Amino acid sequence: EAQVTQNPRYLITVTGKKLTVTCSQNMNHEYMSWYRQDPGLGLRQIYYSMNVEVTDKGDVPEGYKVSRKEKRNFPLILESPSPNQTSLYFCASSTLGGGSYNEQFFGPGTRLTVL
Amino acid sequence: RKEVEQDPGPFNVPEGATVAFNCTYSNSASQSFFWYRQDCRKEPKLLMSVYSSGNEDGRFTAQLNRASQYISLLIRDSKLSDSATYLCVVNWGGSGNTGKLIFGQGTTLQVKP
Numbered sequence: 001e002a003q004v005t006q007n008p009r010y011l012i013t014v015t016g017k018k019l020t021v022t023c024s025q026n027m028n029h030e031y032m033s034w035y036r037q038d039p040g041l042g043l044r045q046i047y048y049s050m051n052v053e054v055t056d057k058g059d060v061p062e063g064y065k066v067s068r069k070e071k072r073n074f075p076l077i078l079e080s081p082s083p084n085q086t087s088l089y090f091c092a093s094s095t096l097g098g099g100s101y102n103e104q105f106f107g108p109g110t111r112l113t114v115l
Numbered sequence: 116r117k118e119v120e121q122d123p124g125p126f127n128v129p130e131g132a133t134v135a136f137n138c139t140y141s142n143s144a145s146q147s148f149f150w151y152r153q154d155c156r157k158e159p160k161l162l163m164s165v166y167s168s169g170n171e172d173g174r175f176t177a178q179l180n181r182a183s184q185y186i187s188l189l190i191r192d193s194k195l196s197d198s199a200t201y202l203c204v205v206n207w208g209g210s211g212n213t214g215k216l217i218f219g220q221g222t223t224l225q226v227k228p
Contacts, residue, residue: 033216042220043159043202058215090158103149104204104216106158 002027006091006107013081014115021076021110023091031094032074034066036087043090049074050096081114118142119205121219129227132193136222138203139185147206148179148186152199153221159202193226
Protein backbone atom coordinates (compact mmCIF):
# COMPACT_ATOMS: atom_id res chain seq x y z
CA GLU A 1 0.00 0.00 0.00
CA ALA A 2 1.35 3.41 -1.01
CA GLN A 3 1.75 5.48 2.09
CA VAL A 4 3.65 7.98 4.20
CA THR A 5 4.36 6.84 7.74
CA GLN A 6 5.35 8.95 10.71
CA ASN A 7 6.59 7.91 14.10
CA PRO A 8 5.78 8.47 16.83
CA ARG A 9 2.13 9.47 16.42
CA TYR A 10 2.00 11.05 19.87
CA LEU A 11 4.86 12.36 21.98
CA ILE A 12 5.05 14.24 25.25
CA THR A 13 8.51 15.45 26.16
CA VAL A 14 10.28 18.08 28.23
CA THR A 15 12.09 21.23 27.24
CA GLY A 16 15.59 20.64 25.94
CA LYS A 17 15.40 16.90 25.38
CA LYS A 18 16.43 16.15 21.82
CA LEU A 19 13.94 14.22 19.73
CA THR A 20 13.50 12.91 16.21
CA VAL A 21 10.26 12.36 14.34
CA THR A 22 10.71 9.90 11.50
CA CYS A 23 8.99 10.07 8.14
CA SER A 24 9.13 7.41 5.47
CA GLN A 25 7.42 7.02 2.10
CA ASN A 26 7.28 3.97 -0.17
CA MET A 27 6.29 5.74 -3.40
CA ASN A 28 9.76 6.71 -4.64
CA HIS A 29 8.83 10.39 -4.42
CA GLU A 30 11.48 13.02 -4.99
CA TYR A 31 9.84 15.74 -2.93
CA MET A 32 9.30 15.54 0.83
CA SER A 33 8.25 18.20 3.27
CA TRP A 34 7.47 18.86 6.92
CA TYR A 35 4.64 21.07 8.17
CA ARG A 36 3.32 22.13 11.50
CA GLN A 37 -0.32 22.97 12.10
CA ASP A 38 -1.45 25.31 14.83
CA PRO A 39 -4.96 26.65 15.56
CA GLY A 40 -5.65 29.83 13.66
CA LEU A 41 -2.40 29.58 11.68
CA GLY A 42 -3.05 26.70 9.32
CA LEU A 43 -0.24 24.52 8.00
CA ARG A 44 3.17 26.13 7.80
CA GLN A 45 6.08 24.58 5.98
CA ILE A 46 9.16 23.89 8.11
CA TYR A 47 11.61 22.31 5.64
CA TYR A 48 11.38 20.61 2.30
CA SER A 49 13.61 18.43 0.16
CA MET A 50 13.60 18.23 -3.61
CA ASN A 51 15.75 15.09 -3.63
CA VAL A 52 18.44 13.19 -1.75
CA GLU A 53 20.92 15.53 -0.04
CA VAL A 54 18.90 18.56 -1.16
CA THR A 55 17.01 20.38 1.59
CA ASP A 56 15.77 23.93 2.00
CA LYS A 57 14.00 26.10 4.52
CA GLY A 58 10.28 26.67 4.48
CA ASP A 59 8.50 29.40 6.36
CA VAL A 60 9.26 28.37 9.95
CA PRO A 61 12.60 26.49 10.08
CA GLU A 62 13.91 27.91 13.36
CA GLY A 63 14.52 25.25 15.97
CA TYR A 64 14.34 22.34 13.51
CA LYS A 65 16.79 20.30 11.48
CA VAL A 66 16.25 17.78 8.71
CA SER A 67 18.31 15.42 6.63
CA ARG A 68 17.70 13.48 3.42
CA LYS A 69 20.29 10.75 3.18
CA GLU A 70 17.94 8.30 1.48
CA LYS A 71 15.09 9.00 -0.87
CA ARG A 72 12.45 7.35 1.29
CA ASN A 73 13.29 8.95 4.65
CA PHE A 74 13.09 12.54 5.84
CA PRO A 75 13.47 12.79 9.63
CA LEU A 76 12.66 15.96 11.55
CA ILE A 77 15.02 16.72 14.42
CA LEU A 78 14.36 19.03 17.34
CA GLU A 79 17.75 19.51 19.01
CA SER A 80 16.38 21.41 22.01
CA PRO A 81 12.58 21.43 21.98
CA SER A 82 10.72 24.31 23.56
CA PRO A 83 7.02 24.67 24.52
CA ASN A 84 6.34 26.83 21.45
CA GLN A 85 7.09 23.77 19.33
CA THR A 86 4.04 22.03 20.74
CA SER A 87 2.04 21.36 17.60
CA LEU A 88 0.61 18.85 15.16
CA TYR A 89 3.28 17.86 12.63
CA PHE A 90 2.69 16.43 9.18
CA CYS A 91 5.15 14.94 6.75
CA ALA A 92 4.26 14.82 3.05
CA SER A 93 5.73 13.59 -0.19
CA SER A 94 5.06 14.00 -3.88
CA THR A 95 6.53 13.55 -7.31
CA LEU A 96 7.98 16.49 -9.19
CA GLY A 97 7.57 16.92 -12.88
CA GLY A 98 7.19 19.39 -15.67
CA GLY A 99 8.15 22.32 -13.46
CA SER A 100 5.06 21.87 -11.35
CA TYR A 101 4.03 20.17 -8.17
CA ASN A 102 1.86 17.16 -7.95
CA GLU A 103 -0.45 15.71 -5.33
CA GLN A 104 1.13 15.65 -1.90
CA PHE A 105 0.50 12.56 0.17
CA PHE A 106 0.45 13.27 3.86
CA GLY A 107 1.39 11.10 6.78
CA PRO A 108 -1.12 10.67 9.63
CA GLY A 109 0.46 13.37 11.77
CA THR A 110 2.49 13.51 14.98
CA ARG A 111 1.04 15.32 17.94
CA LEU A 112 3.93 16.74 19.97
CA THR A 113 3.65 18.32 23.39
CA VAL A 114 6.70 19.98 24.94
CA LEU A 115 6.36 20.70 28.65
CA ARG B 116 -0.92 41.07 3.13
CA LYS B 117 -0.77 37.33 3.86
CA GLU B 118 0.86 35.19 1.20
CA VAL B 119 -2.24 33.03 0.86
CA GLU B 120 -5.48 34.20 2.37
CA GLN B 121 -8.79 32.45 2.94
CA ASP B 122 -11.92 33.37 4.83
CA PRO B 123 -11.86 30.91 7.76
CA GLY B 124 -15.67 30.82 7.98
CA PRO B 125 -17.39 28.77 9.18
CA PHE B 126 -19.76 28.55 6.27
CA ASN B 127 -22.99 26.95 7.48
CA VAL B 128 -25.16 25.81 4.59
CA PRO B 129 -28.15 23.48 4.18
CA GLU B 130 -27.88 20.25 2.26
CA GLY B 131 -28.27 20.83 -1.45
CA ALA B 132 -26.92 24.37 -1.36
CA THR B 133 -24.21 25.71 -3.62
CA VAL B 134 -21.27 27.26 -1.83
CA ALA B 135 -18.15 29.00 -3.10
CA PHE B 136 -14.81 29.73 -1.47
CA ASN B 137 -12.15 32.09 -2.65
CA CYS B 138 -8.46 32.16 -1.90
CA THR B 139 -6.14 35.05 -2.74
CA TYR B 140 -2.39 34.77 -3.18
CA SER B 141 0.22 37.52 -3.16
CA ASN B 142 2.98 36.19 -5.41
CA SER B 143 2.23 36.68 -9.08
CA ALA B 144 4.99 34.18 -9.96
CA SER B 145 3.11 31.27 -8.37
CA GLN B 146 2.43 28.48 -10.85
CA SER B 147 0.79 25.60 -9.04
CA PHE B 148 -2.50 25.74 -7.18
CA PHE B 149 -4.45 23.14 -5.26
CA TRP B 150 -7.46 22.60 -3.05
CA TYR B 151 -7.05 20.10 -0.20
CA ARG B 152 -9.66 18.81 2.18
CA GLN B 153 -8.94 18.20 5.86
CA ASP B 154 -11.26 16.40 8.25
CA CYS B 155 -11.04 17.16 11.95
CA ARG B 156 -7.20 17.43 12.38
CA LYS B 157 -6.56 14.40 10.21
CA GLU B 158 -4.10 14.56 7.35
CA PRO B 159 -5.03 16.80 4.42
CA LYS B 160 -5.98 15.04 1.19
CA LEU B 161 -5.96 16.45 -2.31
CA LEU B 162 -9.38 17.49 -3.52
CA MET B 163 -8.29 18.88 -6.86
CA SER B 164 -5.52 20.70 -8.65
CA VAL B 165 -6.46 24.02 -10.21
CA TYR B 166 -5.63 24.52 -13.87
CA SER B 167 -5.48 27.76 -15.81
CA SER B 168 -8.53 26.83 -17.86
CA GLY B 169 -10.54 25.83 -14.83
CA ASN B 170 -11.53 22.28 -14.06
CA GLU B 171 -14.48 20.31 -12.81
CA ASP B 172 -14.77 17.05 -10.91
CA GLY B 173 -18.34 16.02 -10.30
CA ARG B 174 -19.93 18.58 -7.98
CA PHE B 175 -16.68 20.48 -7.54
CA THR B 176 -15.38 23.22 -9.83
CA ALA B 177 -12.08 25.02 -9.41
CA GLN B 178 -11.09 28.22 -11.18
CA LEU B 179 -7.95 30.33 -11.38
CA ASN B 180 -7.94 34.08 -11.98
CA ARG B 181 -4.33 35.14 -12.53
CA ALA B 182 -5.14 38.80 -13.15
CA SER B 183 -6.75 39.17 -9.74
CA GLN B 184 -4.57 36.49 -8.13
CA TYR B 185 -7.20 34.26 -6.68
CA ILE B 186 -8.49 30.73 -6.99
CA SER B 187 -11.98 29.57 -6.22
CA LEU B 188 -13.78 26.38 -5.33
CA LEU B 189 -17.45 25.87 -6.05
CA ILE B 190 -19.38 23.01 -4.47
CA ARG B 191 -22.79 22.25 -5.90
CA ASP B 192 -25.54 20.21 -4.24
CA SER B 193 -23.75 20.11 -0.88
CA LYS B 194 -23.79 16.85 1.05
CA LEU B 195 -23.42 16.31 4.77
CA SER B 196 -20.16 14.50 3.97
CA ASP B 197 -18.74 17.71 2.46
CA SER B 198 -18.40 19.13 5.97
CA ALA B 199 -14.67 19.69 6.40
CA THR B 200 -11.97 22.33 6.21
CA TYR B 201 -10.85 23.26 2.70
CA LEU B 202 -7.25 24.33 2.31
CA CYS B 203 -5.92 26.44 -0.52
CA VAL B 204 -2.30 25.64 -1.45
CA VAL B 205 -0.01 27.70 -3.66
CA ASN B 206 3.59 27.14 -4.63
CA TRP B 207 5.70 30.18 -3.91
CA GLY B 208 6.89 30.57 -7.46
CA GLY B 209 9.91 32.40 -8.74
CA SER B 210 12.60 31.08 -11.01
CA GLY B 211 12.98 27.33 -11.05
CA ASN B 212 11.25 24.97 -8.69
CA THR B 213 11.58 26.71 -5.37
CA GLY B 214 9.75 23.94 -3.58
CA LYS B 215 8.12 26.26 -1.10
CA LEU B 216 4.42 25.63 -0.68
CA ILE B 217 2.13 27.98 1.16
CA PHE B 218 -1.13 26.82 2.74
CA GLY B 219 -4.03 29.08 3.46
CA GLN B 220 -5.55 29.01 6.90
CA GLY B 221 -8.45 26.93 5.63
CA THR B 222 -12.17 27.52 5.24
CA THR B 223 -14.51 25.48 7.39
CA LEU B 224 -17.71 24.22 5.82
CA GLN B 225 -20.59 22.82 7.84
CA VAL B 226 -23.43 21.29 5.84
CA LYS B 227 -26.61 20.96 7.88
CA PRO B 228 -29.52 18.58 7.23
